[in-house]
Amino acid sequence: MTPETRQLFDTVQHNCHISDARYAGNYTLCVYLLKMREFYRWEKAHSFGEELSSDDIGQWLTQREALWESLEQEDYAPIAVSDQQFDPFESDAINAELLQQGLVYSGGIGVKSKPHFFIGELEREQHINGYHILVSAREFARDLTSPPAMSQGNTIFMRRESFKRMIWERTEEWRWNKPDNAMARAIACYDFDSNVEAALNAMTDNELEAAVLHEIGEIRAGETLPGWPEMMHAITFTQAEIMARASRDHLADVLSTLPALLEQNNTASIHFYFANLTSMRKLIFPMLEQAYQHWLQTRDTGAIQRAVEQGQQHWQNLTREMLALAANPDSESLSSDIETLVKQNTL
Numbered sequence: 001m002t003p004e005t006r007q008l009f010d011t012v013q014h015n016c017h018i019s020d021a022r023y024a025g026n027y028t029l030c031v032y033l034l035k036m037r038e039f040y041r042w043e044k045a046h047s048f049g050e051e052l053s054s055d056d057i058g059q060w061l062t063q064r065e066a067l068w069e070s071l072e073q074e075d076y077a078p079i080a081v082s083d084q085q086f087d088p089f090e091s092d093a094i095n096a097e098l099l100q101q102g103l104v105y106s107g108g109i110g111v112k113s114k115p116h117f118f119i120g121e122l123e124r125e126q127h128i129n130g131y132h133i134l135v136s137a138r139e140f141a142r143d144l145t146s147p148p149a150m151s152q153g154n155t156i157f158m159r160r161e162s163f164k165r166m167i168w169e170r171t172e173e174w175r176w177n178k179p180d181n182a183m184a185r186a187i188a189c190y191d192f193d194s195n196v197e198a199a200l201n202a203m204t205d206n207e208l209e210a211a212v213l214h215e216i217g218e219i220r221a222g223e224t225l226p227g228w229p230e231m232m233h234a235i236t237f238t239q240a241e242i243m244a245r246a247s248r249d250h251l252a253d254v255l256s257t258l259p260a261l262l263e264q265n266n267t268a269s270i271h272f273y274f275a276n277l278t279s280m281r282k283l284i285f286p287m288l289e290q291a292y293q294h295w296l297q298t299r300d301t302g303a304i305q306r307a308v309e310q311g312q313q314h315w316q317n318l319t320r321e322m323l324a325l326a327a328n329p330d331s332e333s334l335s336s337d338i339e340t341l342v343k344q345n346t347l
Contacts, residue, residue: 008081009140012105012119015076015088016143021068023114024144036061038165039144048168049196076115079105088117091152095134099125104136106157108150111245113236116150118142123160131156131216135208149211156215163211164204170276171200182275182292189268203268210269213260217252225319231326231334240338244322246280247342250288251315254308262301262308270295270304284346285311307347314347321345 024032040057041048078085081097088107098105104122109115120136127133132155139146139161148163149156171192174183190199222228228248235241253273261269274292282289287310291303318341325337 004080008079009119011077011079012088012117013141014071015107015115015117016141017067018071018074018076019115019117020144021072023112024068026112026114034169035144036064038169039146042139042142042146042161042165047197048200079107089115092155098122099134104134104157106150106152108152110145110147110150112241113233114145116143116145116147118146118159118162120159120161129216130154131219133158133212135160137161149215151215151219154219156212156219158208158212158215160204160208163208164200167200167203167207182271185296186268186271186275189271203272206266206268207272210257210261210266210273213257214249214252217254217256218248220255221248221251221319224316225323227323227326228319231323234326235335235338238335240335240342242280243284243342244319244338246278246284247315247319247322249281250285250311251319254311254315258304258308262305265301284342287311287347311347314345318342318345 027035037052037057040046040060041050041052044060046052076088079088079090079094080086081094084097086094089109091106091108094105094107098119099122102122103119105117105119107115107117118136118139119141120139123135123137125132125134134155135158137160139159142162146159146162146165148159148166151157170183171187174181174187178184186203190203192199225248232241232244235244257273261273270292274289277289285307288304288307291307294303295301321341322338325341326334
């Protein structure tokens, strides 16, 4: 590794630390500790099956929080590549220089307006139906949250390592009580009992493709919802934000994810999809959960297909109505108006 490459990785990690310093407090204590535990595992390069020392994690946690406190007020550093300086959010320009070096970078804004940065090894680059898909393997710098998939414009970033860690977290969480649910059925499609690493790799390969479908749906939904980021900024940290994200996620999935999974008859991915539906998404789209239960009993996808078809128009109309509320200059209660709208229009 050249000194320039090492400095590049350090700069990206520095920006990750600044973002974490400003936003890590947004998590509940339980979620925060779980994320920090897995962040420690990544940073110290421990395997998934390796037991972690609570004392070591505690000491590292104290040091990390002290580092964050010292960085919270700093500005994000520019990214230096090929003797050029780039704003850390200029992902396209930075990747124009890095992809030829076998590296991929992303700087973007995620949930609750948190900036996310990462740099990793480029696994593959694809162009599919006008979408530019960049898949990374090993990551050299990342933040606490580490979203496994993000889209910017027509570029989709898929982070294999982060996706694998997300699946690990989901399977570990299930093992606490081992409930008979969609996650149990998804896990049963792989041989976790004999070889955890091989099962994780197989599950990651399968679900990575499903995640690409969701990101394509996100892009397609975004093309029909001008002004969405501005509206989301106006309702950040409210129940309305959670409802709006859930509604748009449903729109993305009925446009792209679910039609493809049904066409492929991808049983493992269908189980995993329903295992990861949030409580809010289930609450506002009960028809979909009922359709899944019907599929479990009959293996007939017709009910899910009908939910998808009805959902396409429903979620498109609902998200556009949210934007209409946001466009009203006289509205002083946008969050409560959106909450009421969603509650009155479940499907």
